[in-house]
Amino acid sequence: MFQARGLTKVYVMGEVRVEALRGVDLDLYPGELAVLLGPSGSGKSTLLNILGGLDSPTGGQVIAAGRDLTQAGERALTAFRRQVVGFVFQFYNLIPSLTARENVAIVTEIAEDPMTPEAALDLVGLGARLDHFPAQLSGGEQQRVAIARAIAKRPRVLLCDEPTGALDSTTGVRVLEVLERVNRELGTTTAVITHNAAIAAMADRVILMADGRIQSVRTNPERVAPREIHW
């Protein structure tokens, strides 16, 4: 599904030069649920952003769903994001002026074969809160809207950046359940970034990152159900 080779990324932020990725090789396989685990600053988010076409690497190559993202222009990247990937962010990033239903609709309207916003919200257990604005929803509910928004276009890959980072444990587990269900029922390749080691138990594979490099990759013999995870 994804094939990254020799990825490097250097940020120049203000007067500081940050080497976020120092040569990463990574594969993601169709239908798997992978967890990228690592402390903050280890380069997880940068890697995810590059895989999703939100950012471009300084060096190296990414082949995603048969396309070379590193060679893709703005138009091709836009099409890639529109058709292939769904994103879930740590801070939900809902559009505050739109209701839950409309936040999903903003994506389904430009997708090729989407579910209805109602179906997507039903899938994440928010069928009853369709017309609430983000400000009227709890953090966990907002994140579930964000997940509904990400899966509504039936993406082949779901990329989640610290989806539970801003949530308490109980709410976080509910969000993970939704992710697990989507992965299982829709067969969507799912990559979850977290610094929370407990979450790694629900993955098919766990990729450990530190200092911009992949330290190790391990395969879980068995996926643990999210409701059995605590932190």
Place this chain on the structure above:
Amino acid sequence: MSALDRKLWRELWNQRGQVLAIAVVIAGGVSTLLMSLATLDSLTLTRDAFYRDYRFAEVFVSLKRAPESLREPIAAIPGVRQVETRVAAAVNLDIPDFADPATGVLVSLPERDGLNQLHLLAGRLPEPGRDDETVVSQAFAEAHEFEPGAHLSAIIDGRLQRLTIVGIAVSPEYIYQIKPGDLFPDFARHGVLWMNREPLARAYDMDGAFNDLLLTLTREGRPKDVIERLDVLLEPYGGLGAIERSDQLSDRYLDAELEQLAGMARLIPGVFLGVAAFLLNVVLGRLIGAQRDQIAILKAFGYSARQIGGHYVRWALVIILLGLVIGLGAGLWFGLAMAELYRGFFYFPYLEFSLRPPVIALAAVVTLGAGLTGTLAAVRRAVRLPPAEAMQPEPPPRYRPTLVERFGLQRFLSQPTRMILRHIERRPLKSLLSILGIGLACGILMVGRFQEGALDYLIQVQYGLAQRDDLTVTFSEPTSRRVVLELGARPGVDWAEPTRQVAVRLRQANASQSTAIQGLEPDSRLRRILDDRLQVQRLPAEGLVLSDQLAQLLGVGVGDRVEVEILEGRRERHRVVVAGLVREFTGLSAYMDLEALNRLLGEGEAVTGALLAVEPGARDRLVAELKAAPRVAGVTDRLTAIQSFMDSMTEIVLSFAFVSTLLAGSIAFGVVYNDARITLTERARELATLRVLGFSLGEITAILLGELALLTAIAIPVGFGIGWGLIALIVRGIESELYRIPLILEPSVFAFAASVILVAALLSGLLVARRLRRLDLVAVLKTRE
């Protein structure tokens, strides 16, 4: 409706305060443009239609007396289409219950299908054969509230004759009804009266003759050629020199007024619209800058740059269109009101209101252009960033110690003061744009106000320092100086001085100008010649002193000689040296030492008028006595003349000032308010953090508003400079040969502009402070890492 459109409308609604403020800025620019151009177009159109429909003549000439048989040779001049002869006379009027001196001009009624037709507003024309019926001009009738049936008396050929007003009319010849030689119209003291020709001809010995002539020309007819032949033909009959339409008094004044209006119509809206466009560009740019993260999200979902651009362009379009619609409505309304005001001022019989589609298109194009450039530039900036980066908070801005601190003065600055100063210094361009925006608003506020003070100054100089006579007496023909001495000896007269006024045409090379030379005593007390610094100049013993305006028109300077053609008596031509120039705000005056002028004219100690300074209580009695005195053709009362002109002028100037102040004020408020709001959006996080750290509401309000206050304080003097520059531009743009407005800025102009800005800043500050109180600390801190 798509979700994106819904986002559009909801956000527009949530930002309605700001949206409205921007729309008002646009409306201010647009409506000023529409108002000015619609007024100008309407007046020009109305004048042209009135001239055409009422067959306004193209060549005019007055003469002493010529037989009617001269008509044929005149009609035979190549280029002449239609000839109309008339009898006209200047008369003194006696108006019941009106003590002041009044003069009038009696004109024989136009022939059937003749030239300079009347537009009858009330009553009827005099019945044929009646010698006691008259139609009077509308301006005069309104000043005295005359209705058909009212009476007044005129001294016709030395006999007081009672006349009945049977009609009230306007004529293309007297749209700007002003007494020859006067600077300002005075409707109560000068009227136009039309009568049947026979009684006038009888009274003035014009049976089978005429003393006034009107011509229209064929398409091929060249006015200059016709005038040349006509002058030759009429010379034996005392012709006073033919003039073309553009030199005709009413048309000349009307043209100068329209020219001035055109100057205003080009400049002021240009300034307003330019300012509005600039602000729109800045404000929209900053508003979109604040949506950076939302743009990133849309990109992450796969929205293309074009779709996102389209979204924000629609957002800007709604605001711009709202502004255009408000501006169109307001401009139409103001334009109609201004045109109507001018219609009354000029006495047009009707108004052809015109708002040409190209004018509207111009306003729309300029506004859309400015708004969309700002929008697109900001969208492009936001879209260009990779979404991952755009979603990140902006990298910590590079602050550094401010200039003040680098000088080692930081111990005098509190922490919040340092934050304010560093913030301003870190974004010099943005701070500069804010200062420029507020400064421009301050500048256009000054534009709306300066005319009033400048007109006051003009009156003060012209009538307080230069022309100091209380009454001006005009004799019916050149008279001995002894008469002036007699006038001076009358009880109640403090001082009397002679004047000699003679109509001339001045020529130099190809330039020529009709005016009058005024002969004065060299040390005249009542009519003083002032130089640039308002110092009294003594008239040189020989030679002409010209107003700089006239000298410029003729292209002459001190030491040059000009040809003076005397338009009376033997009509001699002389070459006279220009001995001095004088700076005057009004008219095209020429002065000469009285004795030198008498020598030039080859006459003895002749005078044509007297200037009187009178005791305050004696005025009414003197006016009554002088009106009845022999040889007195007219008595003019300076103060009342100024007063009546000022009344009519003030209405127009003040209306314009009111409207432009209103618009400038709304622009100023729009700018300041938007500036404060956007600053709040941009700094909400920082301020919330400070609150969390234990700063009080008052302290963070001080940080936010301190910045606004500092920028405003810098912007006001900048605005003074901008205002001064704009006004200088406008003063140059509206200079006409009739008068120019001095570039005088009274302190009140500055004070007013500064106060409006301060009030706008204060109001915006209060509104923003209220929002600051409702700042949700936790929510603000949670939204972004």
